[in-house]
Every structure is written in C-alpha cells, then in structure tokens.
Amino acid sequence: MNIMDETPECAELFRAQQHSETPDSEVNATSAMMAAARATCWRRNQACDPVIARGAVACVLAGAVRKFALRSNGQRQIIEVNLTGDFLGFAPANPAFFLEAVSNDTRIASFTREQIDTLTARFPDVAALMRNCAADTIRRLEHHLLVQSRITASEKVGAYLATMTRRMRPSGTKAIVLPITRYDIADHLGIAVETVSRTMSALRRRGSIVLRTPRDIEIRDPSMLFDI
C-alpha cells in the first residue's frame, strides 16, 4: 500500500442519491437539494467563477473544472481538477484563483450560501455531505502536495495516471481517457510539457501503458506507474 493511494470521492454520494433509493430522511434531503440547485452549462475554456461567487458551493454534474493561479511570470499553476461528482467552493473565493470549464457541456449545480445554510439546518445529511466533501478537498490537496514535492517527473506522471484511473473508476477496464491536455497535466504537476510527453513515451516504450491516442490510454502494468 502506497502513501500515494487513498483519495476517496464522497461527493458522488450526491450523484448516486439522484438515481437510487435511499432512506426517507435522505430522500427528503436529496430532493430538497435538487430543488434548490441551479444548474448551468459551460463551454470549454470558459471562465465559470460565478458558480462559487459570494460563498456559494457547487457540484460538477458533467465534464470537469480546473482551478488555477497565474504567476507574475505568466506561468499557470493548476491547483486542482474537479471531476464529475466533486464539490467545490469550500475555501471562500480567493481573487488570485480562476475557475474554467475543461470541456464543452460542463454542467455545474450551484447552491448559494443561504441555501446551504437553510438545507444544513433542516437536514443533518446535508451537513454531513458538506463536511465530507470539504474533507475530500483537503485529502485531494494533501495527496497532490505529496505528488508535487520531491519525487521525480516519472513518479509524478505515474501518480497522476494512477489517480485518474482511480477517480474516473471505469471499474473493470484498464483504459482511461485523460480529461485534460498535456499542457494541463504539466501545469498541474509543476513540470514542463516536454517532460510529460517524454515520460509518457518512456512508459509506452517499457510496456507499462499503450497510447491508443495521446488521450486514450490503456494501463498495462499499474504497478509500474508508481516508482519507475
């Protein structure tokens, strides 16, 4: 068991609740949340900061959202990538950070601060959901901090692929379609695009992965993703 493992996604509890049967209290909580939610749709590369404006909280229903900062020298640092089912907005908006939709048809449900307060006051389940999703965010950040620091570029890319395989859970298939470009991966891992590309090629050459297309990757040997 590697310290890089373990980043559960509790937020998809919300998604799950939308479709499955749950105890009475939860059904009420879920329907109340769904009634309050304001869903919006965003295009690729479109700024979607409004979804968490003024303390709002939001849930990614489809697509993905990237949160990033721009350095004074123009470099972009992607702090976090939120996939379908993730909640965001737990840290009050910092003007230095930006939110963008990663793909077309990125759908996001948002809740105002007041709506969340009302819901949490009425439904303990919603309060627990919020707590768990904030904890998820912390865990994702801590995990990413581990990946960012010290380890080699190969390990970063390997850890990224492993994390994506887990988070997108195709549950069975060993193939994933990367949600973001090489440039995004580079800015997320804090390395150069060329290095990302070179590392992918190295993994391909040694048979750990198969690049069906640059984005569509088949994991041949998951164990080789960690400590190349």
Add this chain to the structure above:
Amino acid sequence: MNIMDETPECAELFRAQQHSETPDSEVNATSAMMAAARATCWRRNQACDPVIARGAVACVLAGAVRKFALRSNGQRQIIEVNLTGDFLGFAPANPAFFLEAVSNDTRIASFTREQIDTLTARFPDVAALMRNCAADTIRRLEHHLLVQSRITASEKVGAYLATMTRRMRPSGTKAIVLPITRYDIADHLGIAVETVSRTMSALRRRGSIVLRTPRDIEIRDPSMLFDI
C-alpha cells in the same frame, strides 16, 4: 499584491474568545467548547496522533504540530505545520500520515467527533467556526501547493519566511523566531537542507535578512523575500 499572499487564520478566533468579551450566544458557545475540550501536553518530537483519532478535531493552544508522510525511500514530506490557534483533524485520519509535536510543551485541546456534533447542533457559532477552520486548512494547502510547484528554491524560502512572518504576526517587529529546524523547512518545501541553508546565506549576504541566530531572523527588506 502577490498570489502568494492571503492565508488568513480564523482559528485564533477560538483563542480570542477565551479571553475577550463576546455577545451572549458566543460566550455560551465558547464556554461550552472550553468545558468539552480535553487539553493535553506533548514533548518535542513526540507522536501526537491520538488528538485526532477517530474523527476528533483539535486546536493547538501552544507550540506547534507537524503533519507528515514518509516515502518508501525514507524521505519525509511535511504536509502542514499547525501553529498556535490552528485547528486540525478535518480530513479523516489517513494511516499514511503522522503527527508530531514540534517543540516541548506543545499543548493541544481536542474534541471527540460526538462532542463536535453536539456542540454544532446547539451552537451555530461552533458550526461556523468549524467551517471556517476547515476552509483555513484548504487555503493553507492551496497556498503551499503554489509555493511547492515550479518556483525556484529562493522563492520557496522567501515565501516561507513571508508566510511565517504573517502567521506568527509579531505585529510591529520585523523579527521572527522560526518554529522549525532547517531540516523541517527543507522537508516542508521539498528541497534539500543544504539548499535552504545556502538560500538563507544568500538572503543574508544581500542584506534582505539578518540572522541573529540561525533561528532568530530579522526581516530587513520584506519585498526581497518574494522574487529573488
């Protein structure tokens, strides 16, 4: 205004409440929290994981606590340093992480999961405090992620000194006593000890700081801490 700025510490609200006059509802919330708190004292380098065992939440009353992971190659990565007034324990315990007291006489008040639930149910202020402290944790992690990735060793050390000056707020004096060793700083910033030392020396040579002792630092030119 630099993207590296802004990491407010809301947790000291709790400390403040212990001593100052506050509205009635908050006085009750504070006294209820203080009544529930179980304070413990820890020695330097002592493991203090129990304070957040089984979902407990804790507040550093004095001293400091470091949270770290050990890599398979023995390298230590310090995820976060919690100073006096900080709350910790919002991400359910991950067995890969360890907590240690940084200095002797590190005092920590801890609250069981049940106590927190009871308190938040009775006092909205406690719920808000918990939310804000979790948000603080997220902000600290995001900020540290920015420091970790991409920027040079000089910028990392400069950012660390700037952050410490702000978080320890001696409010007036330009001097700080670093709470952790060079080794800790290195493991926190993800660089080698030698690099930390060299960078400090470089800052001293160019007159940005004065090293009264290795730990007691006077900031001469705060603006030079950012982009050496």
Add this chain to the structure above:
DNA sequence: CGGGCGCTTGATTTGAATCAAACTGGGTGG
C-alpha cells in the same frame, strides 16, 4: 567532556528546463 544534532560551505553530478524543430489530426475557409 564527549557526542550528536543542527547548521554551513564547497565540489561534483544530474534531472529537468529551455531552446529548437518537426509531426499529427481535426476544424475552417476558400
């Protein structure tokens, strides 16, 4: 008084950034 921990400085090595250039494929406009 000795030992070890924390800190500093120097020499050498190395992994990744940078610079440079070519390839691919999907979409657009002529």
Add this chain to the structure above:
DNA sequence: CCACCCAGTTTGATTCAAATCAAGCGCCCG
C-alpha cells in the same frame, strides 16, 4: 472537396538549478 492552419504532441540538443557527496563548525544536552 481540398488546402491550410493551428493547437496539441513528440523528439532532440543544450543549459542550468538544485541534489548529492563530502567535510567542518558550533553548541546544546547528557
């Protein structure tokens, strides 16, 4: 429909910042 274009990707050559290796110093604590 085809040519072009451009964003995304890949590979190679060179450079450079920081890791590693090596060694000495001061001092706190036992």
